[in-house]
Amino acid sequence: MAIKFANNAFSTLSAGVSNSATSIGVASAASFPSLSVGDHMYLSIVGASYVEIIKVTGVSGTTLTCVRGQDGTSGTAAVTGDRIELRVTSAMLTDVLAEAGPAHVEAGFTIAMGIAL
Numbered sequence: 001m002a003i004k005f006a007n008n009a010f011s012t013l014s015a016g017v018s019n020s021a022t023s024i025g026v027a028s029a030a031s032f033p034s035l036s037v038g039d040h041m042y043l044s045i046v047g048a049s050y051v052e053i054i055k056v057t058g059v060s061g062t063t064l065t066c067v068r069g070q071d072g073t074s075g076t077a078a079v080t081g082d083r084i085e086l087r088v089t090s091a092m093l094t095d096v097l098a099e100a101g102p103a104h105v106e107a108g109f110t111i112a113m114g115i116a117l
Helices: 090-100 102-116
Strands: 010-012 023-025 041-046 051-060 063-070 083-085
Touching: 041 063, 041 090
Parallel strands: none
Antiparallel strands: 010 083, 023 063, 041 051, 041 083, 051 063
């Protein structure tokens, strides 16, 4: 079980979705990372007046299986053409630290602080 990343990964919604839909169609999933069983990634749906973070647990062709309203956001109805992007989120960073385990957290925090400064 691992969190997955990709640089500059984005697409657009191929159809509108309700605020509770757990299958989301995208124009292309080619730039998103491949997910094996137990893997996930966080994507942001970017609308005209909102951003919703979703946890994607599966990719099949151009259909994403997801958990809506993650990282303090709410499930929001989205329209065809809204962007969907892989962005750094606090949930993503929290999951990375959890996967690293306690022995690596302090070292990772030190590196992150060095980069931030």
